[in-house]
Amino acid sequence: MVDIRESIRAWIQENRQEGIKLLKRFVQEASTQGNEKHAQAIVVEKLRQIGLKIDIWEPTMRELRKQEAFVTTRESFEDSPNVVGVLKGRGGGRSLILNGHIDVVPEGDLAQWSEAPYSAVVRDGKLYGRGATDMKGGNVALLLAIQAIQELNISLKGDVIFQSVIEEESGGAGTLACIVRGYKADGAIIPEPTNMKIFPKQQGSMWFRLTINGRSAHGGTRYEGVSAIEKAMNVVTHVLDLEKKRNERINDPLYQHIPIPIPINLGSIKGGSWPSSVPDEVIIEGRMGVAPGEQMSHAKQELQTWIGTLKEKDQWFEQYPVQVEWFGAHWLPSELDVEHELVQTLTKSFQEVKKNDPVIEASPWGTDGGMLTNIGHIPTIVFGPGVTEMAHFPNEYIELNTLFEAAEIIALMMLDWCGVSE
Numbered sequence: 440m441v442d443i444r445e446s447i448r449a450w451i452q453e454n455r456q457e458g459i460k461l462l463k464r465f466v467q468e469a470s471t472q473g474n475e476k477h478a479q480a481i482v483v484e485k486l487r488q489i490g491l492k493i494d495i496w497e498p499t500m501r502e503l504r505k506q507e508a509f510v511t512t513r514e515s516f517e518d519s520p521n522v523v524g525v526l527k528g529r530g531g532g533r534s535l536i537l538n539g540h541i542d543v544v545p546e547g548d549l550a551q552w553s554e555a556p557y558s559a560v561v562r563d564g565k566l567y568g569r570g571a572t573d574m575k576g577g578n579v580a581l582l583l584a585i586q587a588i589q590e591l592n593i594s595l596k597g598d599v600i601f602q603s604v605i606e607e608e609s610g611g612a613g614t615l616a617c618i619v620r621g622y623k624a625d626g627a628i629i630p631e632p633t634n635m636k637i638f639p640k641q642q643g644s645m646w647f648r649l650t651i652n653g654r655s656a657h658g659g660t661r662y663e664g665v666s667a668i669e670k671a672m673n674v675v676t677h678v679l680d681l682e683k684k685r686n687e688r689i690n691d692p693l694y695q696h697i698p699i700p701i702p703i704n705l706g707s708i709k710g711g712s713w714p715s716s717v718p719d720e721v722i723i724e725g726r727m728g729v730a731p732g733e734q735m736s737h738a739k740q741e742l743q744t745w746i747g748t749l750k751e752k753d754q755w756f757e758q759y760p761v762q763v764e765w766f767g768a769h770w771l772p773s774e775l776d777v778e779h780e781l782v783q784t785l786t787k788s789f790q791e792v793k794k795n796d797p798v799i800e801a802s803p804w805g806t807d808g809g810m811l812t813n814i815g816h817i818p819t820i821v822f823g824p825g826v827t828e829m830a831h832f833p834n835e836y837i838e839l840n841t842l843f844e845a846a847e848i849i850a851l852m853m854l855d856w857c858g859v860s861e
Contacts (some may be wrong), residue, residue: 443593444791447850450587451843455841456847458583459566461485463559465575466568472512472543475519475605478541482522482578482603482787489586491524491601498605498616506619508814510610510768521613522603523622526585532596532858536627536817537585537849538614538807539578540607541845543570544831547788551833565836572825576837577630577845579601580824584850597857600624607807610768614807624783626856627817631806632825635841637789639782639820640693641802642701643729643772643809647742648722649674650762651710655719664717665755668710671721673753674746674761678703678725681745689730693777693801700801701728703742731774731801739765770805773812773819781818781856788851792844803827 441511451458461481470478479495486493498516503509520539528534546556556569566576581601588595600622604613612735631638643651651671656664682703694700703725710721729738743763749756775782777799789797802808824841 442850443854445590447526447587450591451579451583451847451850453581454586455843458579458842459561461582462566462571462576462579462842463561465579465608466559466566466571467557469557470570471541471545472542472606473519473611475541479520479522479603480539481798485582486522486524486601488587489524489582491526491585494523494525494810495520496620498612502619503612503616506773506814508614508810509612509615511606511612512767515788516605516612519605521605523614523617524601526589526595526599526601527861528595528597528599528857530596533626533856534600534624535853535856536600536602536622536624536811537580537581538602538604538627538629538811539574540605540613540807541578542605542608543573544608547833553834561839564840565838567834567836569835572632572835573830574631574823574825576825576842577599577632577823580630580842580845580849583843583846584853587846587850588853593854594860595853595857596761596860598624598851599857603809610770611810614810615814618810623815624817627808627811627819628785628852629806629808629811629819629821630803630823630845630849631821632827632830632837633802633821634827635822635824635845636798636800637782637785637820637822637835638800638802639775639777639779640691641773641805641807641808641821642731643733643735643770644724644805645729645735645739645765645769646724646767648724648764648766649746650764651721651723653717653719653721658715658717661717664719667718667721668751670755671708671723673708674723674749674771675705676747677745677752678705681742683794685741691801693799695799696800697803701730703727729772731772733772735769771809771813772805773809775812775818775820779818781820784856785820785822785848785852787855788848791851792848
């Protein structure tokens with residue numbers, strides 16, 4: 440076994456340039472929502488090279504709408520395929536899903552980028568570009584781990600199922616489609632950019648909309664109207680009070696280094712139509728964090744009840760209550776005990792490669808891990824290369840050394856989790 444593990448380490452080091460070349464190809468494809476097919480074609484090409492059994496399909500709305508967890512902002516998934524590759528084991532071992540999303544968020548303001556967002560420039564040991572850290576670098580780490588196992592002729596007992604999914608950034612429809620298609624396993628790893636930390640828990644989140652009413656009047660006699668903007672200021676303070684209240688209840692050591700474990704983020708505000716008119720409506724949209732182990736329905740009810748208490752502070756809200764709507768995407772929370780064998784197996788491989796103990800924390804954001812855990816009933820860990828703070832940022836980058844470390848850690852974990860056939 441020692442020889443096998445040393446062979447994996449050597450193989451990954453010898454194939455660094457191949458890994459960098461593959462990541463550059465991935466990043467150079469702008470696989471934003473609805474534009475994933477060209478990046479997925481590269482995945483298919485790589486899976487064929489490795490020798491995996493490949494499954495390619497476009498999820499259907501008709502099938503996914505039957506699932507309570509399904510959300511999307513799209514009308515169809517045409518030209519947006521999921522891709523799965525299966526490395527079939529010899530039998531008698533545990534199976535493992537390696538799940539990564541191919542979709543990336545839009546590049547945003549180009550003026551804030553030093554290089555073109557899809558240039559995949561390599562400089563000072565870092566590869567720059569949208570999706571480099573979130574999470575195409577993690578996907579390449581998975582593919583290198585599988586390729587090392589294959590090319591070294593190592594026969595695993597359990598199956599390894601590689602999933603390149605769409606729609607993670609919009610709520611997880613791609614991973615849900617994999618579950619509906621029947622892909623299950625004894626454990627799963629998602630290599631999101633965790634700074635090489637291990638996340639056995641993650642918060643969930645959901646989007647909400649608040650509509651605040653006022654009464655219009657001429658700006659010259661604004662005292663005859665009621666400004667929805669001024670009322671919205673009271674609503675913002677009230678919502679932030681709820682955020683504080685909810686976070687005071689969190690007493691989990693995995694959150695000790697996270698300032699706000701389950702934030703309520705107010706992401707957009709729109710109101711008013713004319714400088715000389717008192718605004719009669721303001722709309723605030725935001726994201727509500729949901730704690731691991733908390734029901735989404737409980738979090739919804741708590742926000743709605745809290746908003747209802749505004750009338751106790753201001754009688755205006757008695758006659759004109761704030762309307763609360765839930766819309767768009769959501770991500771399910773998930774949790775796995777730190778003593779679970781999946782966590783212990785990954786920790787052992789991490790220690791072997793890095794020569795120190797991993798940091799084990801709760802994830803500050805939601806991932807497809809919530810879908811795998813809650814809907815697929817698959818124990819799931821989020822762990823991968825990539826800089827957490829650079830996800831969705833301009834000048835996004837990944838430190839290349841961490842990509843190859845993650846590939847080695849995951850390959851060694853596959854040996855221990857799936858078992859090796861002599």
